[in-house]
Amino acid sequence: MAIDPKKHEMPTQAPEVRAHNFSEVALGYDQETAVAEANRCLNCKNRPCVSGCPVNIHIPEFIAKVKECDFEGAYQIINQTSSLPAVCGRVCPQESQCEKYCTLAKKFEAVGIGRLERFVADWHNAHATEKAQAPESNGHKVAIVGSGPSGLTCAGDLAKKGYKVSVFEALHTAGGVLVYGIPEFRLPKSIVAKEVETLKDLGVDVETNVIIGKTLTIDELFDMGYEAVFVGSGAGLPNFMNIPGESLKGVYSANEFLTRSNLMKAYKDDPKTPIMKGGSVAVVGGGNVAMDAARTALRLGAEKVYIVYRRSMEELPARKEEVEHAQEEGIDFRLLHNPVEILGYNNPDDPRDPKNGFVSGIRCVKMELGEPDASGRRRPVAIPGSEFDLDVTAVVIAIGTSPNPLIKSTTKGLEVNSHGGIIVNEDGLTSREGVYAGGDAVTGAATVISAMGAGKVAAKAIDEYLSAK
Amino acid sequence: MYKIVRKRELNPTVTQMEIEAPLVAKKAKPGQFIILRVDEEGERIPLTVAGTNPEEGTVKIIFQIVGATTELLNHKQEGEYIQDFAGPLGVATHTEGIRKVCIVGGGVGCAIAMPVAQEFHRLGAEVTSIIGFRSKDLLILEDEFRACSDKLVVMTDDGSYARHGNVTVPLKEMLEAGETFDMIITIGPLIMMKFVVATAKPFGVPVTVSMNPIMIDGTGMCGGCRLTLNRDGKRVTKFACVDGPDFNGYEVDFDEAMSRGRMYFDYERHAHEEVCNLFKNA
Numbered sequence: 001m002a003i004d005p006k007k008h009e010m011p012t013q014a015p016e017v018r019a020h021n022f023s024e025v026a027l028g029y030d031q032e033t034a035v036a037e038a039n040r041c042l043n044c045k046n047r048p049c050v051s052g053c054p055v056n057i058h059i060p061e062f063i064a065k066v067k068e069c070d071f072e073g074a075y076q077i078i079n080q081t082s083s084l085p086a087v088c089g090r091v092c093p094q095e096s097q098c099e100k101y102c103t104l105a106k107k108f109e110a111v112g113i114g115r116l117e118r119f120v121a122d123w124h125n126a127h128a129t130e131k132a133q134a135p136e137s138n139g140h141k142v143a144i145v146g147s148g149p150s151g152l153t154c155a156g157d158l159a160k161k162g163y164k165v166s167v168f169e170a171l172h173t174a175g176g177v178l179v180y181g182i183p184e185f186r187l188p189k190s191i192v193a194k195e196v197e198t199l200k201d202l203g204v205d206v207e208t209n210v211i212i213g214k215t216l217t218i219d220e221l222f223d224m225g226y227e228a229v230f231v232g233s234g235a236g237l238p239n240f241m242n243i244p245g246e247s248l249k250g251v252y253s254a255n256e257f258l259t260r261s262n263l264m265k266a267y268k269d270d271p272k273t274p275i276m277k278g279g280s281v282a283v284v285g286g287g288n289v290a291m292d293a294a295r296t297a298l299r300l301g302a303e304k305v306y307i308v309y310r311r312s313m314e315e316l317p318a319r320k321e322e323v324e325h326a327q328e329e330g331i332d333f334r335l336l337h338n339p340v341e342i343l344g345y346n347n348p349d350d351p352r353d354p355k356n357g358f359v360s361g362i363r364c365v366k367m368e369l370g371e372p373d374a375s376g377r378r379r380p381v382a383i384p385g386s387e388f389d390l391d392v393t394a395v396v397i398a399i400g401t402s403p404n405p406l407i408k409s410t411t412k413g414l415e416v417n418s419h420g421g422i423i424v425n426e427d428g429l430t431s432r433e434g435v436y437a438g439g440d441a442v443t444g445a446a447t448v449i450s451a452m453g454a455g456k457v458a459a460k461a462i463d464e465y466l467s468a469k
Numbered sequence: 470m471y472k473i474v475r476k477r478e479l480n481p482t483v484t485q486m487e488i489e490a491p492l493v494a495k496k497a498k499p500g501q502f503i504i505l506r507v508d509e510e511g512e513r514i515p516l517t518v519a520g521t522n523p524e525e526g527t528v529k530i531i532f533q534i535v536g537a538t539t540e541l542l543n544h545k546q547e548g549e550y551i552q553d554f555a556g557p558l559g560v561a562t563h564t565e566g567i568r569k570v571c572i573v574g575g576g577v578g579c580a581i582a583m584p585v586a587q588e589f590h591r592l593g594a595e596v597t598s599i600i601g602f603r604s605k606d607l608l609i610l611e612d613e614f615r616a617c618s619d620k621l622v623v624m625t626d627d628g629s630y631a632r633h634g635n636v637t638v639p640l641k642e643m644l645e646a647g648e649t650f651d652m653i654i655t656i657g658p659l660i661m662m663k664f665v666v667a668t669a670k671p672f673g674v675p676v677t678v679s680m681n682p683i684m685i686d687g688t689g690m691c692g693g694c695r696l697t698l699n700r701d702g703k704r705v706t707k708f709a710c711v712d713g714p715d716f717n718g719y720e721v722d723f724d725e726a727m728s729r730g731r732m733y734f735d736y737e738r739h740a741h742e743e744v745c746n747l748f749k750n751a
Contacts, residue, residue, distance in 0.1 A: 080718040169690045172506060172513070174554040178633055180690075209555035211688055212631050215492050246706070249732040253692035259685050264512060272537070273512040273685070274736040354735075357728040404689045405711060 005108035008037045010115055015328040019298050022267050023185045025325055026090070029112075031069070038066035043113045048101035049113060054453030055088075055153075057081050059098060059113055066116055075124035078117060082450065083156030083199070084149065086125060086191045089118025092183060093319040094451045095256040121335035123166070125194055134203030140466045143226040145212040145407070148176020149448045150232035150439030152199060153455030154462075157284055159202040161463055166203060166226070170211040173263065176234055177440075177448070178262035181255070183292050185299065186322070189262075205262050213406035218414075218435060227469070228434045228462045231422060232455060235440035236404025244414065245342030250276055251360035254285070254293045254398035261296050280304035281392030282362045284339055286311065289323040289445075290398035290448065294331045305331050305392060310338040310367050310380045334390070336367040338382060361389045400445050411435075419444060428458030429465075436462055470550040471505075474527050481607040483533050484543050485519065485578055491526030493518075493556045499584040500679065500715055502561030503528065503680045504687040506553040507541045514538050515684045517555060517714070518582040528554075531580030531609075537740035544748060558687045559714050562677070564588060567651045571643075571674075572618075573636050573665050575657025576602060578654075581679060582656040583610050583617075590617035596648070598622070599639050601661070605630035635662065638669045644672040652677060655718065659730065665725040676718035680709045682730060697722040 001041070011027040018025050029037065041063040049059045058077050065074035080083045094114035096101075104109035139164050144151045147169040157164045172180050175192040198204060210216060212233070219230050238253030240246050248433050252260075257275070260266040264273035281297040286309035298305045307326070309316060312335050316323060327333065343361040347353035366386035369378035402421035415423045415431040421444055422437040426431050430437050438454025440446055472489040491504060499586070504513050520529035528717050533544050545551060562585050570589050574582030579600045589596050592731040598614045608630060615621050622639045623631035632639070640653070649699035655665040656679040669676050682694040684714040696713075698720040699706045705720075708711065 130704060170555065171686060172555070180686075209553050210492070211558065214557055214688075215555070216495060230713035234690075236689050237711070240692075240695075240706055242706075247695065247722075247729060249729060256685060256693040259691050264685065265510065272510055272740075274733040274740075308743055393646075405691060 003040055003104070003108065007109045007112040007115070007172040008033045010112070012325075015325075015330070018185065018234065024188055025185050028122055029119045030116055031071075034066055034116060035069060035118055036174045037112050037316050038063045041067075042103055045132065048103060049098040049271075050096060050112075052098045052101040053098065053454050054449050055081050057098075062120065063111070063113070063116060063341055066120065069393050071120055071123040072128065074120045075128075076290050078120060081456075082452070083153045085117055085152040086121035087149070087187060087195060088449055089114050089116075090120055090187050090191075091319075093447060098450065103326075108117045125191070132198050134201065135160060135162045137164055137203075138166065140234045141166070141226045142462060142466075143168065143221045143229045144232065145207060145218075146176055146232040146234055146439075146441070147174035147196070148232055148439060148451065149236050150451035150455035150458075151176065151230065152195065152228045153452040153464070154232065154438070154459045155168055155204045156202065157292040157456055157459035158462060159199065159204045163463075163466075165198075165204045167206045168210040168220050169206065169208045171263065172208050174206050174208060177231075181256065181289065181292070182448075183262055183296050184267070185295065186292065188321075194446070199387060211406065212361045213410040218407065218411045218432075222434070227466055228436065230428075230455070230462065231407060231430070231435065231437040231441055231457050232439045233404055233407055233449065235401035235445045237402050238397065239337060239400045239402060241399065243341055244338060245344055246397070248342055248359045249357050250394040251342055252394065252396045253282070254289045254396055255294050255315050256403065257396045258289070259297065263302065267296070267300060270362050275300065276394050277301045278303065279392045280306075280307050280360075280391060282306045282339075282390055282392045283395060283398055284308045285398030285400075286316040286318060287398060287400075287445075288318045288447075291318045291326050293324055293396045293398050295329060297394070298329060298331065304392075306392070307331055307333045308335070308339055308362070308364060308390075309335050311377065312336055312369060323430070334379065336369070337364040338367050338380065339363065340365050340387065343389065359393055359395055361391050362391050362395055365389055365422070401440070402442055402446065407441075426457075428454060428462035429461060434465070470552065471554040473545055474525075474549055476545075476547045476611060478662040479531065480606065480607050483531060483580070483609055485529060485531045486542075486581075487522070487527040487529050488551065488554055489526055490528050490554045490556075490655045493554065493616050494521045494523045494526045494528050495523050497528060498561035499588040500581075501557035501559045502687070502714060503530065503556030504558065504684070505530075505551055505555075507538060507543075511541070511552060512538050513553075513685055513687065515558070515681070515687050515710075518584065518680075519580045519585050522551065522586075528556075531577065533577040534736045535741070537744040540595050540744045540748075552647070557712060560590070560712070562654065562715055564592055564594075565642060567594055569649070569651050571597045571599065571640070571650045571653045572658070573640060573653060574598070575587070575636055575653040575655075575661040576607065577609070578657030578661075579610050579614070580673075582654070584614050585654055586614060587617045589605065589700070595619050595645070599624065599636045601626070601636035601657070602630075605628065624711055628660070635664075637664050638649070640665065641668050644669065648676050659723055659727045662718065666721075668716040670719070677715050680714050680716055680721065680722055681724065682709050682726060682733065686710075687710035696726050
């Protein structure tokens, strides 16, 4: 049977419909499509896809189970190495990981590994009747700081080995960036809640409203009998551009904009937490967070949404599918554009005009690509005299974050690098004995799956450390 | 869930509650704040800690009923629970090296100023307190301030109680009479703090101001609470939740802070009206 050169299409809500709602964009494969897609897999002996996966999911093996219509069997294989399959199937940048190394991709489109993973996880969540069972306790206690992807992964791996794990979360809901950052239309919050429930079934204790570094310190966690600590506290304070106008009303960091909409549910009708809706919005940046913010602004009723990014499409770091979805929905990509000033409304005749101090526009300069810089990407250079203004009522700045200072400032002997990221060795061990770290708290803003990979590495190292103790 | 152990009305618009939160009670220091949510779908609001009882495991908060969330909170009764209560957040008020301090509080800001005054008193510093209110009906915590102050001046804007005028009047008199302070700490409406700074400036007395911008997470994540400092000729962005809430009053851009504080003014007024109607119809 000849191999279909193309992946089976992911069914999605039509762009003109989904641009006005917060329901999930991608609808997922049905059984028939999943089996057909699985049948494209060559089941290569050397499994190149597995080495492209930060958590080394046994990809050909789970796909083989899908071919046999043994979906629960497929789930059990994924579950051996991944604690959050329903999440990863949705948010991983597969095109630069597993699917990049797929043998098929040399001639055709890669197998839709991410889509199959999502199908299997959703099938399990819809059909599984047995709850995960807590294994027999080994008597060791481990504390996890932060309930984002790295913390949940580390917690899951350790709980499966019999550790008594407590996860401490600063916010009121567990999930970290999965609940405050990634929007409902890309990752429904019910899926995150389900993954957290599964961890609780494994015996993991989740304590919300506990800010490590403030409510309790890492030293106090050791005093309380925890023998190892994993810090997955995530990225911290948003970066700004340090251009004029960033304090005007209507200028948001992406963290604030997305937190208001996602965690605080400002996207719902009659929300308790306000957010500026409608108008026209410029989102500065080109990563996944920028795409999420732009598409959120559109769904909140903006008439016009721009992505303002200083490099070209080739350098745009966002996941390919999100960029395509954003384009289909009508987001206006202003590439090779760099903001130089945010403009504000100011009525010279009436200092009490309520519109005073609100955003009225963003001044950009056009860029061209010059020589490669330290990152290997071609450095954007401003074209003199090319400034022009976009009329907008809100600006969302999505140019990354700096690590949160709360833990390093209250933990003696915890070394950080010049950017404030916690320094770890290849096992995730910090400069403090028994303290491990991973995810954005170490690397600065990165992806969900790389954070999960770090949580996994640390879980293995913690297990070895405490087993040898 | 966090239990409301005690509730007391300080005046018709200001309420004091003691909330069961043992971990916070053990840690909180004067000048720090907490974040709470009243119910499941509620917004997160920051409130400064007005006192703690570590033995009992309770934290005292004092709030003015100004919007939807504080209105909802005020309708909770003793023995009932609120959804979330997290802290302590922010940096505690610096007390080292300060032997003689002037505390200037305005309105409900006095609730935050009180534990700061008490802390200085406990540390043996000489405490002068100036507290101001719009009128006699809104006066709070006079006895508490008297107990921890070497000198107390009470002001009302309308002259309905104690001295007539605003807090900068006695402050200016004291400074002109040659009184010196190691530090003036002011907590209250932005406009009042701005004028306290302006009053102190000719005399070169350092002023610490306590900022209360709009916040969401309060833990150094969203950046909504940012403010601008003018420092050494440069504009510097700081975050009230992790760098503050106390800042050098001479550096703070008050006009910007006042403008930012009104970002959701229309929304908030509308939301408060809706909640009030809810209770009226109930």
